[in-house]
Amino acid sequence: MLDRLIEFxxxxxxxxxxxxxxxxxxxxxxxxxxxxxxxxxxxxxxxxGPMRVGPHGLLQPIADAxxxxxxxxxxxxxxDKWIFWLAPLLSVTAAMLAMSVIPFGPxxxxxxxxxxxxxxxxxxxxxxxxxxxxxxxxxxxxSLLGALRSSAQLVSYETAAGMAIVSGLMFGGTLSTRAxxxxxxxxxxxxxxxxxxxxxxxLVASIAETNRAPFDLPEAESELVAGYMTEYSGFRWAxxxxxxxxxxxxxxxxATTLFLGGWLRPFPNAGWAGFFDYIPMLLxxxxxxxxxxxxxxxxxxxxxxxxxGVAGLCALLAIILAxxxxxxAGSILAAMKPGVHGAFWFLAKVTLYLYVxxxxxxxxxxxxxxxLMSLGWHFLIPxxxxxxxxxxxxxxxxxxxxxxxxxxxxxxxxxxxxxxTLAVAAWLAKRNETKPALAEPEKF
Amino acid sequence: xxxTILFYFFGGLxxxxxxxxxxxxxxxxxxVFLVTALLxxxxxxxxxxxxxxxxxxxxxxxxxxxxxxxxxxxxxxxDVAMRQAQFNRAWYVWGLLAxxxxxxxxxxxxxxxxxxxxxxxxxxxxxxxxxxxxxxxVGQALFSTYMLPFEIASILLLVAMIGAVVMAKKRV
Numbered sequence: 001m002l003d004r005l006i007e008f009x010x011x012x013x014x015x016x017x018x019x020x021x022x023x024x025x026x027x028x029x030x031x032x033x034x035x036x037x038x039x040x041x042x043x044x045x046x047x048x049g050p051m052r053v054g055p056h057g058l059l060q061p062i063a064d065a066x067x068x069x070x071x072x073x074x075x076x077x078x079x080d081k082w083i084f085w086l087a088p089l090l091s092v093t094a095a096m097l098a099m100s101v102i103p104f105g106p107x108x109x110x111x112x113x114x115x116x117x118x119x120x121x122x123x124x125x126x127x128x129x130x131x132x133x134x135x136x137x138x139x140x141x142x143s144l145l146g147a148l149r150s151s152a153q154l155v156s157y158e159t160a161a162g163m164a165i166v167s168g169l170m171f172g173g174t175l176s177t178r179a180x181x182x183x184x185x186x187x188x189x190x191x192x193x194x195x196x197x198x199x200x201x202x203l204v205a206s207i208a209e210t211n212r213a214p215f216d217l218p219e220a221e222s223e224l225v226a227g228y229m230t231e232y233s234g235f236r237w238a239x240x241x242x243x244x245x246x247x248x249x250x251x252x253x254x255a256t257t258l259f260l261g262g263w264l265r266p267f268p269n270a271g272w273a274g275f276f277d278y279i280p281m282l283l284x285x286x287x288x289x290x291x292x293x294x295x296x297x298x299x300x301x302x303x304x305x306x307x308x309g310v311a312g313l314c315a316l317l318a319i320i321l322a323x324x325x326x327x328x329a330g331s332i333l334a335a336m337k338p339g340v341h342g343a344f345w346f347l348a349k350v351t352l353y354l355y356v357x358x359x360x361x362x363x364x365x366x367x368x369x370x371x372l373m374s375l376g377w378h379f380l381i382p383x384x385x386x387x388x389x390x391x392x393x394x395x396x397x398x399x400x401x402x403x404x405x406x407x408x409x410x411x412x413x414x415x416x417x418x419x420x421t422l423a424v425a426a427w428l429a430k431r432n433e434t435k436p437a438l439a440e441p442e443k444f
Numbered sequence: 445x446x447x448t449i450l451f452y453f454f455g456g457l458x459x460x461x462x463x464x465x466x467x468x469x470x471x472x473x474x475x476v477f478l479v480t481a482l483l484x485x486x487x488x489x490x491x492x493x494x495x496x497x498x499x500x501x502x503x504x505x506x507x508x509x510x511x512x513x514x515x516x517x518x519x520x521x522x523d524v525a526m527r528q529a530q531f532n533r534a535w536y537v538w539g540l541l542a543x544x545x546x547x548x549x550x551x552x553x554x555x556x557x558x559x560x561x562x563x564x565x566x567x568x569x570x571x572x573x574x575x576x577x578x579x580x581x582v583g584q585a586l587f588s589t590y591m592l593p594f595e596i597a598s599i600l601l602l603v604a605m606i607g608a609v610v611m612a613k614k615r616v
Contacts, residue, residue, distance in 0.1 A: 083476065115495045115499045118500075122503040129476075129514075132515070136518050147518075
């Protein structure tokens with residue numbers, strides 16, 4: 001019996017380990033994204049941001065998490081207790097499930113499904129339930145309005161996001177996330193270059209799907225207190241936040257996998273770009289050196305120690321990243337390279353994408369709800385459909401070349417269809433501008 | 445063995461939540477159990493190695509249609525609906541229908557057992573490695589053999605969509 005159990009679990013050991021690592025690390029990473037967000041916001045507003053807990057507020061996320069765990073858990077009177085209890089769990093489960101098909105490296109992936117990208121779309125749309133049910137179960141008008149806004153927004157922007165993903169998929173010719181990255185390696189370019197409009201559309205739609213500013217209408221503080229999570233407190237509230245930040249990581253990972261080359265370093269096939277292999281290590285050494293340089297200036301002894309600790313961690317990472325580069329070819333160290341460096345490049349791209357999210361949040365003011373709907377339905381969805389059509393035509397024009405006949409070179413056909421799509425976009429924008437507003441605000 | 449366990453897990457979940465859908469008084473609870481039933485069915489599809497069907501079920505029914513269901517249910521005045529007694533008096537029609545469907549299920553099972561000599565509680569499942577990725581197969585079938593029906597279905601859906609927009613549009 002035991003033998004059979006071991007036999008049964010053998011192929012599942014590594015996926016299980018990866019799953020545990022992800023479930024353990026994601027809350028920590030989400031906490032540090034919050035810290036990053038506050039620091040970036042502070043920087044853009046010429047402030048310092050959190051500075052008290054740990055050097056430069058480095059331990060702030062841990063303090064925040066402790067505070068949230070120790071807070072009183074309130075369930076409002078008249079709330080539907082079961083659904084109130086279930087909703088945040090649904091949100092987190094959906095967000096975490098989506099992490100399972102994301103390839104963080106050529107080996108570091110829980111499951112490589114044949115329908116990987118579709119799985120991400122489907123699981124992403126399941127996250128709506130957490131928001132809708134949570135808003136309804138709270139028995140509060142602010143929550144219900146937030147939930148309704150949120151579901152309307154998610155349903156509207158899902159189409160645009162899906163179509164944007166399709167335009168990238170057409171270059172890859174597969175739905176599996178790992179095969180998509182492999183296709184970008186084989187075709188010598190990231191799909192961001194082939195389908196820039198698709199990438200841009202996905203960027204906008206993914207901001208709307210994660211309810212981030214400027215599309216954060218579901219939790220517009222000035223109108224709805226906190227939207228669907230108004231009545232939530234303590235741990236459940238923390239779960240909603242965890243789900244939101246996990247979703248941000250997920251959409252950034254989808255964009256990275258599909259458009260930004262996944263775990264590939266820049267110019268993965270070019271021999272002259274070999275110096276990119278040294279960059280991760282040098283970057284880590286730079287951060288470590290900066291920490292050592294800043295440490296004596298910290299006011300408190302323990303903050304100095306934390307600073308040295310961070311420096312040590314970065315130095316350790318630098319060593320881990322350096323070993324495969326300097327290991328002799330064919331050795332086990334060199335074999336580690338795709339995994340270790342792949343994870344580095346993947347996370348670097350995800351961080352960059354998330355930085356754009358934060359940047360936009362502090363730059364662009366919040367949309368009005370009819371503007372949001374108008375942008376989604378009158379601009380993004382038509383453009384995304386035209387874009388898919390354009391990519392199809394470009395691939396068709398190019399296809400006869402691959403079969404040995406005469407045809408258009410890929411670059412020419414892509415540029416042509418991009419220009420055509422942009423022309424349609426300009427026409428749509430002009431048309432939307434001259435048209436009267438979709439819904440005239442009623443007089444109160 | 446794992447396959448059998450998974451089958452009975454998903455099957456049981458689907459049946460249980462289907463029963464709960466019709467017995468709950470609260471419409472939102474019913475909708476939540478309907479979502480569970482649909483997800484369990486999706487799990488059964490996945491267990492049959494029909495990953496495309498699985499994901500289409502999740503995206504369309506769970507992620508699309510049921511969200512709109514819940515959306516509408518939330519806007520209906522639930523308190524009034526919950527206080528109303530059952531007003532449907534045509535229960536014997538549904539009873540007959542249920543018996544007919546039960547008989548149909550029995551017939552299907554009966555012939556399935558006669559065709560494959562597999563035992564009732566232990567269905568054999570094709571190994572994963574021997575199957576082609578079925579997204580490609582579905583796509584090829586739709587765009588070659590079944591091109592005309594597929595296009596007719598698409599145009600029907602488009603007509604329905606345009607009709608809905610025209611009916612919902614305010615006269616400006």
